[in-house]
Amino acid sequence: MSLPEPFRLLSFLVGVMAFVGFNAAYLVWVERKSAARFQRRPGPTEVGYAGLLQPIADGIKLLSKQLIVPPGADRILFMVAPLMVMIPAMISLVVLPFGGSLMARDINVGLLMMFAFGSINVMSIMLSGWSSRNKYAIISAARIVSQDVAYEIPMLLVVITLLMITGTMNLNEIVQQQEGWFWHWNLFRLNVNPLMPLTFLIFFTCMLAEINRAPFDMAEAESELVAGAFTEYAGMGFGVFFVAEYANIVVGCSFATVLFLGGWQSPFGLWSGVWWFLLKMYALVFTVIWVRWTFPRTQFYNLLNLSWQLLIPASLFTLILVAAMMKFL
């Protein structure tokens, strides 16, 4: 069966949007439930069995609220910012190989595409903070920019390290190179880079910082900045940022899965398929949630020092190490 290309793309677009929406709704539920388990309380229980209908009730509540634009705000930018947060995450999912043939667009520079559109995210959260004309939002915007600029560098260096090993930016080819047993995954390719697990750790840390998740959620530090850049947003305006946060978690974890954990390849070379991808991705997503409820928020200067003094030198070192090993071995 072969649909004409535009229909295929359209169906993928609808599918990706549904995937993002479903994930956002139910990852909130997972987050609330697991946070409750970590803190020895039941979490949402009232709406539906074990609170399963809670996200839908919350969504309806947010949709029915009035959208308020504060009088001093920059109206156009204030309205555009939530859209700009959402769209890059969706576009990044277009090039993501969910399964062997389950990807919307198999382009040669898929990895670059995910990075390019991921970088818009900073700009849009910054704009939301700036256009609110609220001092908490502006402080948060300034924090977001310095944080994301600091963590973009080690992330790109780590990915360059990986690129030197794979030799391609096509995400599907990167997955296919990791075929077979799990020691073929990029995470365990110690023969080219003995520090590969460390590389993965740097990548994961930077990903947490890039998507503004705890312990690096300085942008939304609710104990000091109310809700950071989203302070002035009401109703679904805030809801879109919330959805986008979870969409970015999904994108980041999928990216880590594809680059390091073999994507849709099975760990023992049998029954590869989209289920392995989902399993690995959700394991990483759960780790992100787990980290959030385990570690307290860092201080802002510690956050920047971690990047500039530890992660960037470490990633530069791995870069040089991989270059040397590829040249001489």
Added chain:
Amino acid sequence: MNPFPASDYIVAAFFLFCIATTVGGAFVAILTARVIRSVCGLMICCVGLAGLYFFLNSPFLALMEILIYIGAVCVTIVFAVMLAEPDEPPSGQNHGPGVLWGVVALVVSAAICWGLSQLSLRGPWVAPAARVNDGSIKAIGVSLLTTYSMAFELISLVLLVAIVGALVIARTGRTKP
């Protein structure tokens, strides 16, 4: 793959959209009085430009345009704007030297526009090649380090100067008492 009806029109519409985004973004960037909106206009312009690069069969360049110009340059500009004053409502009309400079700028930009349009209309351009090489990282790296190594080194020199300049400016205020 069977051709889709009216696909030519869809492509043409997308091309026009890219042009409109580029030109519209540029106009937003120059016509607004608020710095932050200018940056947004620059960003829109870069997205349109990336689309035009895509139409020239160079997706790598298109994505680099987004990654560098939006992800790095615009963010840096915004960072600088944030350290400055918060944007104030535009002040009243300014006459005198402002008008003079406006006329000079208009003349110069008209001359540049005329020159560039002459060049683009008369120049011996070749049609964009469908595929110069396979577009892989290796091909790009090899061409950067052989054919275009001079430009590559010059750009890195410019960046080095910028870094040294930034260090000099940042260091002057930090003399220990």
